[in-house]
Amino acid sequence: MDDNILRYTLRINRNLFQKFKYISDYEGRSANREIEQYIREKVKNFEENHGEIKVNKD
Numbered sequence: 001m002d003d004n005i006l007r008y009t010l011r012i013n014r015n016l017f018q019k020f021k022y023i024s025d026y027e028g029r030s031a032n033r034e035i036e037q038y039i040r041e042k043v044k045n046f047e048e049n050h051g052e053i054k055v056n057k058d
Contacts, residue, residue, distance in 0.1 A: 020034070
């Protein structure tokens with residue numbers, strides 16, 4: 001497995017996730033990929049407004 005991939009457990013309301021899954025299916029993505037898209041967009045918007053986020057590579 002790629003060392004760059006992080007596993008994260010998400011706890012979410014079942015009904016909300018079912019609706020989200022419907023949207024991700026509609027968009028032609030897995031729920032995981034759809035969540036990743038949202039995170040990428042959020043980070044991009046934050047960095048545009050506040051500058052690049054520096055993170056440890058460890």
